[in-house]
Amino acid sequence: MSSGKSVYNGSTAALLTQHGKERVIAPVLDIALACRVERVSGFDTDTLGTFTREIPRPGTQLEAARKKARIGMELSGLPLGLASEGSFGPDPFTGMFSWNMEMIVWIDDTLGIEVVGVASGPASFSHRLTAKWEDAEEFARQAGFPEHRLVVRPQGEEDPRIRKGISAWAELEAVFPWALAESTNGQVFIETDVRADANPARMEKIGQAARDLTRKLCTLCPICNAPGFQLAEHIPGLPCEYCGTPTQEARADIHRCVRCHHQVTAERPEKVAQAGRCDFCNP
Structure with a gap:
């Protein structure tokens, strides 16, 4: 296996995203591969699943990333595409803490290959059900608000009345009494917003996954010279x-x-x- 000049020097890859992921992915690919990332719009990726549970994600994390990459390639007409998908769950060591895994799938239809970059680590992903503003304020500070945005809804985690992307104290102070007034059980459900552009900790993991991807793409097969020998x-x-x-x-x-x-x-x-x-x- 060898690592040298990128086979993607001067190429362009499609990236379907509506949450600003190009900000951490594009610079990595530019430096490591000399490959330009073209942000693709025109498709609502939230229809493929939301972290706030209004729309469940069908299939696996990898399948979701692959589908987004394919949609971006179709919309752009490019033979190269990539997309990322995140997941959250308990940490693999103790099961007591939140854990984030990020995948970035790279599809090259010219060479007929797929390569996946991965990164994982502790997550800024938590929630609290409360009737008291003081509890909500404490939770917000612990969650890294306002740098990490919040989601608020009345009553419980499945209530369809929802306010996402809360990014200022004045906004949170206004939304909390609204949710409390709408709630029939006198409770407000508050959680971290884990969309990429709302969660700096997650965005950092996406950047790490991009670096893992480029390391794999820069490692060539000793027989056929294709990238992704891993x-x-x-x-x-x-x-x-x-x-x-x-x-x-x-x-x-x-x-x-x-x-x-x-x-x-x-x-x-x-x-x-x-x-x-x-x-x-x-x-």
Whole structure:
């Protein structure tokens, strides 16, 4: 595998977005690939799913990103397209904190390849149900408001009466009593707005995913010279340092071309796994 001059030097890729993602994606592709990003409009991406639950997202995160990329390519007529899609859930370590995963899919119809950049980490994604302005004010400060915008609705998380993109204290102070007056249970549901242009923490993750994508696109297959020669899977079996039993820890990695499927197995430098990772020594 090699990393050198971008095969996309001078190319243009379509990016369908209505939430300002081009601000963090375009500079990364320009520097790393010498590729220009063309922002595509004319399609409401919220119809593919919203984080505030009015419209559920059909399919997987990757399928949603792929669909947006394809729509952008169709609208622009370009053979290159990319799109990002985010998801939120509990962190993979303790399950106690909010976690954000961002995917950016790159589609090249000329080479017939698809490459995905990924980034994940702690998220600014939380909510509170309250009847008191003091609680709402405390939540807003903890959520990083007003840099991170908020969403307010009466009654509960599924109420269709909703105010998004709240970005100033005066606005929040006006919306809270409105929601309280509209509520039949005397409660107001307040949550972070996680649309990309409303959530700086998420926008940072999108930029990280763009850098992961360009690293993969700059790594070429040693056989067909296509971009996207990347880590595809791990091979378990690193022996336990104490008893020698193979563990689930990886002993090698497989790197594979997304175009011709040529693969290379690379042994990891670690020779043994800690006994604490052994199912025999530490059942």
